[in-house]
Amino acid sequence: MHTTVHVSAVAIFNEHGELLTVRKRGTAKFQLPGGKPEGTESFEQAALREVLEEVGVQLDAADLRHLGHWEGPAANSDASSVSAQVYLAARHHEAVAQAEIAELRWISVHAEPSEDLAPLTSLFLLPLLRKLDPPRYPGSVH
Numbered sequence: 001m002h003t004t005v006h007v008s009a010v011a012i013f014n015e016h017g018e019l020l021t022v023r024k025r026g027t028a029k030f031q032l033p034g035g036k037p038e039g040t041e042s043f044e045q046a047a048l049r050e051v052l053e054e055v056g057v058q059l060d061a062a063d064l065r066h067l068g069h070w071e072g073p074a075a076n077s078d079a080s081s082v083s084a085q086v087y088l089a090a091r092h093h094e095a096v097a098q099a100e101i102a103e104l105r106w107i108s109v110h111a112e113p114s115e116d117l118a119p120l121t122s123l124f125l126l127p128l129l130r131k132l133d134p135p136r137y138p139g140s141v142h
Helices: 043-055 119-131
Strands: 004-013 019-024 064-073 081-092 101-107
Touching: 004 043, 004 064, 004 119, 019 043, 019 119, 043 064, 043 081, 043 101, 064 119, 081 119
Parallel strands: 004 081
Antiparallel strands: 004 019, 019 101, 064 081
């Protein structure tokens, strides 16, 4: 049976222009921080809550820029596909693994994607960020 999970995901950068990826406990793939909306939450509200819970970064709606919607194979879910609203966090941030996050990894948007990177990041986000001209993500080199 084909099932789709609906999530929010947030691209967060550090002061070196590296993108934050997280690996949730009990999973193998690194993905963007984020998750499913709860109750009547909007995708934007879910993004703000999940980022605070997972990596301790306090954002508000003005800090988010909507990058787009992506649908594709799910990485770490019981669902077969994921439908994601993807946001870019303004400014650079520091993060700390919290809640269900087992590991953080900062990556260059120009590096070749590793095998343990979720499809949303490797197939959608990295190619999108590489096309931005001039780069408009926090910490980028102009």
